[in-house]
Amino acid sequence: MTLDPDLTILPADVWLRGYIGGTMIGIAAAIMLLGLGRIAGVSGLLARTMAISQSGMRKRVAAAFIVGLPLGGLLFELAFGPVLTRYPPSMLMLVVGGTVVGFGTRLGSGCTSGHGVCGVSRLSPRSLLATATFIGSGMLTVILMKYWELGW
Amino acid sequence: MTRDIAIGLFAGILFGAGLALSGMADPTRVRDFLDILGNWDPTLLFVMGGAIVPMAIAWFVRMQLEKPLAASRFALPDTNPIDARLLLGAVLFGIGWGISGLCPGPALVGIALVPGSALIFVVFMIFGMLMARLVARKEDS
Structure with a gap:
């Protein structure tokens, strides 16, 4: 399933969606750096959440970020409809x-x-x-x- | 909920929504970027370009700050030493990325979008992480 460009305020161009989505990712990483003084590396934060890695930020903060990822996807789908996933x-x-x-x-x-x-x-x-x-x-x-x- | 947890959750939600919008939650599109001899799809470059701009500004701002806004100190990795472990890890990660079209962020977002398939990938990704820890421990001892 794909987003219908006529039914959404999102731009139809795939590259522009990529650029705006990328900007959101960059702002999220900037918040982690300037707010918490940490790198927003998903693999490292997942390892921290699962107690595979002992170093890094508080486990609960890493876990909050990791839980936020699917939550962000879910909220996006609720707001704009199904996301293409092949x-x-x-x-x-x-x-x-x-x-x-x-x-x-x-x-x-x-x-x-x-x-x-x-x-x-x-x-x-x-x-x-x-x-x-x-x-x-x-x-x-x-x-x-x-x-x-x-x-x- | 303490402040750092709220910040982490907010950043995660923004990151996840950005991935969903960007097209990177679609493994086929990611593989089409990697398939330079086939029907090449440049979207991933736009996503990376979009992400690098605010992050580069953040690195500049970081130099003006004594400490982060909501933590006691910056705790950032070293940027210099290049070793075999880094290279071998990157080669292997690329192979897994090429096979599946998935890397850790999109796979976790996928848990909300394609629960079954994404969850299988994430479970085995965690298994792979545990294996890496076993190997690292053996090398260190």
Whole structure:
């Protein structure tokens, strides 16, 4: 299902929705930095919430942010209607993808938010390299999956 | 509810709503960005560009502040040391991202949008995080 551009105040252009949504993400990360003095890295905050990581902010604050994510999605759907979500067709991809994403983000100390948004905007050498690396390996993965016809 | 919890919750809601609006809650669109040889979709670049602007301003403002507005000190990670762990972690994360089209933020937002599939992904993501902790502990000991 997709949003009907005639029934919503949201812009129809996908790139503009991306830019405005991105701005909201950036403001949220700025609130975490200037308000709480912390990086809004989702993988780190999830690990903190699950007591997998002992360092970082108070567990309850990390948990509040993590609970806020689906809540934000829910409120968005209530306000503007269904969000387009085309998920992987097989359980195996969710299981393998989830496991590798969890393992990799902890080993590499961050994901798209912590490295890609917070670190890149700070011009952190670690984050610039990590972001270039995961985008590169992600591209290679999709290309190889298509080549081997494992794609979806 | 104390102030820092309220701030965390508000930031999470704004972040989650932003992801829903941005199109990044749709794994197929994310994979279309990664598929540079196919029907390439540049939306992710606009999302990152949009997010980096307020965040870059925030880093500038942070330099003028002695401490955060609602906490006693800034507690921020180091930016410099690059090691094998960082690189290997990023390579693996990219592989999982490519397979599924999902990274941690959109997967958590997905719990509200596509409960079954997103929850499976999140459960195994937490499992992967636990495995990483086991490996790190072995290396450190």
